[in-house]
Structures are given as C-alpha cells and as structure tokens.
Amino acid sequence: MASAPVAIDSKRVAELAEREEKRLEDETPKSYELFKRASKSLVNGVSSTYQMRDPYPIYFSHGKGSKIYSVDGREISDFHNGFGCMVQGHAHPAIVETIKKRCELGTQFALPTEDSFIVAEHLAKNFRLPKWRFVNSGSEATMDAIRIARAYTGREQVLKIFGSYHGHHDYVMVSLGVADFGDIGPRDNYKSISYGAGIPKAVIDMTAAVPFNDAPMMEARIERLITEGRAPACVIMEAAMMNLGVVLPEPGYLQAVRDITKKHGIVLIFDEVKTGICTAAGGAVERFGVVPDMVTLAKALAGGLPSGAIGATEEVMQVVESGKVYQVGTYSGNPLSMAAARTSLEQVMTPDAYQHLNYLNDRLISECDAIGAKYGFPGYTVGISSKGCFNFATAKITDYESFIKYQNVELCYLAWLYNMNRGVIIAPGREEEWTLSVQHTDEDIDRYVNAFEDLVKEVLG
Numbered sequence: 001m002a003s004a005p006v007a008i009d010s011k012r013v014a015e016l017a018e019r020e021e022k023r024l025e026d027e028t029p030k031s032y033e034l035f036k037r038a039s040k041s042l043v044n045g046v047s048s049t050y051q052m053r054d055p056y057p058i059y060f061s062h063g064k065g066s067k068i069y070s071v072d073g074r075e076i077s078d079f080h081n082g083f084g085c086m087v088q089g090h091a092h093p094a095i096v097e098t099i100k101k102r103c104e105l106g107t108q109f110a111l112p113t114e115d116s117f118i119v120a121e122h123l124a125k126n127f128r129l130p131k132w133r134f135v136n137s138g139s140e141a142t143m144d145a146i147r148i149a150r151a152y153t154g155r156e157q158v159l160k161i162f163g164s165y166h167g168h169h170d171y172v173m174v175s176l177g178v179a180d181f182g183d184i185g186p187r188d189n190y191k192s193i194s195y196g197a198g199i200p201k202a203v204i205d206m207t208a209a210v211p212f213n214d215a216p217m218m219e220a221r222i223e224r225l226i227t228e229g230r231a232p233a234c235v236i237m238e239a240a241m242m243n244l245g246v247v248l249p250e251p252g253y254l255q256a257v258r259d260i261t262k263k264h265g266i267v268l269i270f271d272e273v274k275t276g277i278c279t280a281a282g283g284a285v286e287r288f289g290v291v292p293d294m295v296t297l298a299k300a301l302a303g304g305l306p307s308g309a310i311g312a313t314e315e316v317m318q319v320v321e322s323g324k325v326y327q328v329g330t331y332s333g334n335p336l337s338m339a340a341a342r343t344s345l346e347q348v349m350t351p352d353a354y355q356h357l358n359y360l361n362d363r364l365i366s367e368c369d370a371i372g373a374k375y376g377f378p379g380y381t382v383g384i385s386s387k388g389c390f391n392f393a394t395a396k397i398t399d400y401e402s403f404i405k406y407q408n409v410e411l412c413y414l415a416w417l418y419n420m421n422r423g424v425i426i427a428p429g430r431e432e433e434w435t436l437s438v439q440h441t442d443e444d445i446d447r448y449v450n451a452f453e454d455l456v457k458e459v460l461g
C-alpha cells in the first residue's frame, strides 16, 4: 500500500477519460464500420454481453504470442488474454501443430478418444482428485458439479461467496457482480439477489451467499440454514477470488472452510475456472494446499479451445459412475479440445513456463507498487503467478463489501482506456484482472509499467 496516499480529483479523472475515449474512437474507424454492420444481425454486434463496449466494441483479427491485432491495424500487448484463457499465448506453435494434426484425423465423434483419459490422468495428479469428466465451458462445469453435489448429499441448497462469478446458469447467477444491488442485507444474512432477469425466484432462493475471508460467518450461516431445514449440498467458491480483481485468501481461511464443510457433510467445490492451470499446474489446490471434494476447470484448460472439466473424489463421483446422475454432453471431451489440452499440459505449461510467469508477475507487481509509492498514489498491487491487478483502492480489499467501499471505479475505467491507447489491453470491467501468457516478455511488462506510470502522473496532474 502506498504511504500517505493523495486524494484523487474525480473531475480530472472524468476529463482524462473523455479525452481518451475520443482518442480511441479517432483511431478505430474500421471497428465502428464493422459494428454498424454487425449490430444489424448480431445482438449488440457481439456474441456475449461481456464483449460489449459503449459506444462500440473494438474488433480483432488475429493474435500471435503475447500480441493481438485489431481490425484498425493496432498491435496490442494482450493482458486480457480472453478473460484468462490464453495463458499459453496466442497461436502457440506446439498447440497449432497439434490442432492441425487432429483436424486431419477428424474433430468430433461423440465417442471416447485416448487423449481424454490421458488429460484426466494429468489433472488427477495435479489437483489431487482421482475422478474426472469433461464439458465445454466453465458454466457447464459448475452446473454439473452442483447437480452432482446435490445428488451425493440429497440436499438442494447452494452456498456461495457474495460477489463471486461461477458462470451463467441459474443456480449461480445470484448475489454476484457489481451491479447496483442497493441493499444487500446484513453481513450475516445477505439477500439472494438475481443477476439479471429470467431466473425463477424459487431457484434464486435456493442459493445463499456469505462474505469471502470470513469462516465464522460461513459457519454461522450454515448452522442457520440447517436449523431452517435447508442444509447446503455444497459450498462453491474460488479459493482466490478472481472476479473482484484478485482477492487472496487470508492465512488459515481455506483450511477453516475445509474443516467446516467436512463437519457439516457439505461438498466443497473449488471453482478453478480462472485459478486452475493459470496459477500452477495444480491451480489453487497446489498453491494453497487445501484439497476440496470437487474442482471445476475451463478457460485455459485447452489452450484456447472450448473445454471444461469436473474433478472429484471417488465417493462423490460414485453418483455419476453408478448412473444415478446423468453427466452428459454431445461435445464433451471432443477430440480437438482434448488433443490441445494434452499438448498444453505436457509441452507448454511446464515447470519452466510457471517460473517464467512468476518472474514476469513479480516484476509487474513490484514495479507497479514502486510507482504507487513514488507518487503517493492510492492503491496496491495483488497477484499470483499469471494473474494480478492494481487495486485502485484506498484500503485493502478482502471481500465484496470492502471492494465496493474502497475501489475507485472511475479510475478502473480510465486505466482500461488509457492502456488501450498505449498498446496494452486488460480485461474490461472493474472486477477483472490481468492474465500473462508464457509468451509474454520483459518488453510487454515494460509497456504495461510505462503506461501505468504515465497514467499515475497524469491523474495526479
């Protein structure tokens, strides 16, 4: 944390944002042309609401290594990396070669292939959970994991962390994000709030939320739910939150959660869609040494191809093995994704690759912190392996409430624009973080750090 931080002039931040918006628009005329055509047939001109940008999105044509290229001819160092999918970097030669070979052998049979169980063997070893199934996205992984946990326990209630994102299915689009929720209720009894329309109230009420980094509060809520006859089937959580920037678990928190869930017969699911692969070969399980009953993976698993996975103990997966739960999907474990995942795990995400990510991330963290301290700029950097962010915050963020209270949202928006205009892209949204790739170099870090220093100097005037 910077010592003696100075106050931020919000008027100046707004003026800078206006200037940077204009500059971005001046330099992206082709994107605007494409948007006008795209939005006639494609809703908002994009394939996911998370790809929208006001007044129009920037369209990209290709990527290579640590760089992506916009249709407007701009080369950009990619710290967005597909919301954290591309830790291998774009068009990694080993993955490209594998995909080419696999294409020529056929890409989809809906019949098992050898790569799928070889990938499962790697994951079983890395995540210390013996049994796996594959799906096609993070949402599918968390949806099926919750169903399995419900079947295993014979219970229906889901417990999650307030502010945590686990995908776009009904069970978990509850009490998350940074929408204007108004009153979220008291800390020991947060409301279950729908994230967007179209989700039945009965389903919303089946998911309760508790604060991150507060094990006693979790246990108290569990005990109350049990008293009300709503014992939770599972606790689904990120071991390190990656959807409020990056929030690391405080020492002892994860072990306490492990002990509480075990005591109450609740299935503990670590959603490692973002932390898995990106923070270590064995994700948060390896980094923090706490083994849950289930793990969900997606994003970086298949090096840029759609994929997801669910891992669990023998006992929990017995409900699938016995045929009690239908865990199914036409494209699940498709040969193309499985081949790419195998190459990624065996040839790309090597111990050397993680060492390289740690080196680059340490540089980014220490240099951004040094700039903050030099100028007395409010905020601090937090990160783990390929992931991190500069928290534009006046105090430490440990959970959703402190995030909302301390984070300067206008600065987050300005930083995104400012970076875009200086050849650096970060994932948009105040809740996002950077993801490095194994193909990033010191030059990418220099670009980021230089843009950050210029931003700090300009904001402070």
Ligand SMILES: Cc1ncc(COP(=O)(O)O)c(C=O)c1O
Binding pocket: 083, 137, 138, 139, 140, 142, 165, 166, 167, 168, 238, 242, 243, 271, 272, 273, 274, 298, 299
């Ligand atoms: C922790 C976490 N879980 C699940 C998901 C959903 O993954 P997908 O978008 O592949 O459905 C996300 C997506 O950002 C995520 O961050």
